[in-house]
Amino acid sequence: MQPVVTVGLDGSPESLTAARWAADEAEKRKLSLRLLHAWPMLVPEPARGPSEVDQNYWAKRLVHTAQSELQTRHPGLTVVGSLVAEDAREALLRAASDSEMLVLGSRRLETFSSYFLGDVSLPVLARADRPVVVVRTAPGKEHPPPATASRVVVAVEPRGSSDELLDFAFHTAAARGVPLLAVLGRSVPLHARTPWGVDHDATEEMTRNGHKELGKALRPWQEKYPGVEVSDSVRLTSPAKAVVQATEDAGLLVVGRRVHRHPHTGPLLSHVAHAVLHHGRCPVAVVPHA
Numbered sequence: 001m002q003p004v005v006t007v008g009l010d011g012s013p014e015s016l017t018a019a020r021w022a023a024d025e026a027e028k029r030k031l032s033l034r035l036l037h038a039w040p041m042l043v044p045e046p047a048r049g050p051s052e053v054d055q056n057y058w059a060k061r062l063v064h065t066a067q068s069e070l071q072t073r074h075p076g077l078t079v080v081g082s083l084v085a086e087d088a089r090e091a092l093l094r095a096a097s098d099s100e101m102l103v104l105g106s107r108r109l110e111t112f113s114s115y116f117l118g119d120v121s122l123p124v125l126a127r128a129d130r131p132v133v134v135v136r137t138a139p140g141k142e143h144p145p146p147a148t149a150s151r152v153v154v155a156v157e158p159r160g161s162s163d164e165l166l167d168f169a170f171h172t173a174a175a176r177g178v179p180l181l182a183v184l185g186r187s188v189p190l191h192a193r194t195p196w197g198v199d200h201d202a203t204e205e206m207t208r209n210g211h212k213e214l215g216k217a218l219r220p221w222q223e224k225y226p227g228v229e230v231s232d233s234v235r236l237t238s239p240a241k242a243v244v245q246a247t248e249d250a251g252l253l254v255v256g257r258r259v260h261r262h263p264h265t266g267p268l269l270s271h272v273a274h275a276v277l278h279h280g281r282c283p284v285a286v287v288p289h290a
Contacts, residue, residue, distance in 0.1 A: 004080075006034040006095045007103040008088070011062050018105030018135040021283060023070045023077060025133075028175045031100055032078040033070065037063050038091030042083055059083055089123055096128040101285070103133045106277075125277075125286050126257070126269050131168055133252075135283045150251040150282075151179040155243040155272060156217055157256055162289030165256040166217065170225040172252060172285070179229040181250070182218055184210050185242025186234065203236055210234030240275035247280040254285045 007022040009015045019035060026033040043055045054060070063081035071079050084091045096102040104121050125132050154169035173180040186206055188198050214232040222230055235242035247253050255273050269277075269286070276284050 002032055003029075003100050004032045004034045004098070005029070005101055005103065006036050006099040008092055008095075008105070009035050009037045009062060009066055010088070012105065014105035014135075014137050016066060016105070017137045018103050018133075019066050019070060020073070021133075021135045022103040023074050023079070025101070025103070025175075027074050027077050029100065032080065034080050034082055034095070034099070035063050035066055035070075036082045036084065036091065036095050038084045038086050038088040040085060040087055042085035056083065092124045093127055096124070096130045096132065099130055101131040101133055102128060103135060106134050106136050122269070125273070128286075129259070129288055131285050131287045133283055133285045134277055136280065150249050151181050152176065152252045152254065153181045153183055153243075153246045153250040153282075154254040155239070155246075155256070155276075156182050156184045156214055157239075162256060162287075164289040165254065165287045166221045167224075168285065168287045169254040170221045170228055172254070173228045174225050176251070178251060179231065181246065182214050182230065182232045183242055183246045184214055184232070184234050185239035186210055186236055187238050188236050198236075206236060207234050240272045243272055243276055244279050247276065247282045247284075250282045252283050252285060253280055254287060257286050257288045259288045259290055 005022050005026040007015070007019045009019060019033075023033050037059055039059055042059060060081075060083065063083060067079050067081050071077070082095075086094075092102060092104075102124070104124070106121065121134065125134070152169055152173040154166065157165075169180060169182075188203060188206070191202075211232060211234055214234065218230060218232065222228070233242075233246070235245065237245075243253065243255065253276055255270075255276055257269060257273060273284075273286055277286075
């Protein structure tokens with residue numbers, strides 16, 4: 001199969017917003033776009049019959065309407081529709097495995113309402129073996145911020161970031177032609193705190209060490225993507241808070257997810273990923289890595 005960006009459609013305004021974002025991203029990456037609608041009640045296609053007796057009519061119309069809009073907006077983009085008679089969660093996971101990325105929609109700071117969220121989105125985010133992007137829609141707005149409007153931010157993990165995470169972040173920044181900001185959050189330990197604040201020498205050393213760690217992690221990717229303007233930020237606060245703060249002026253935030261299973265509950269998202277998915281102010285890409 002040709003490289004593709006897949007977006008889940010469920011008929012909600014949030015999923016259509018995600019589809020618009022996905023179309024922009026697919027065009028920048030020179031990929032095709034697949035619009036996926038999964039519903040267990042879909043029936044096998046009849047040999048012939050008018051639309052009024054076609055039990056899949058509304059599902060087809062949902063995909064066709066989105067396909068027509070996106071094809072008009074992006075005439076050079078290949079947009080294909082896909083209807084599958086399958087549980088949404090399993091269909092999305094299957095689609096993610098053969099996609100460059102999977103894109104889902106969400107309403108920012110509100111209860112998850114579409115079937116791609118809550119019962120579906122969190123398990124998909126935790127189990128997908130390819131990057132999953134959650135596009136958050138502010139109440140009253142139909143479009144996410146333009147992808148070219150601002151920089152890409154990547155959350156560098158305290159124990160070092162993976163090749164998959166940084167490669168995705170640099171490749172995205174290069175495709176968009178925007179700067180990349182690498183953020184590292186470090187909580188100030190108790191021994192560095194004093195009754196009047198924090199020990200200046202201790203925080204200076206933490207900041208220096210953080211920049212050294214970032215420089216070491218970023219250097220190979222700066223050489224691979226010399227056209228990407230890179231800056232780094234060491235923030236002396238919790239990693240989750242540091243990353244959420246960095247979404248204020250970001251076009252996309254990239255966070256990692258380690259691929260391992262909890263012995264009792266299965267795959268889990270980190271507290272950083274949970275924080276940005278619920279409180280971040282831009283689309284969030286969750287990238288699985290070892």
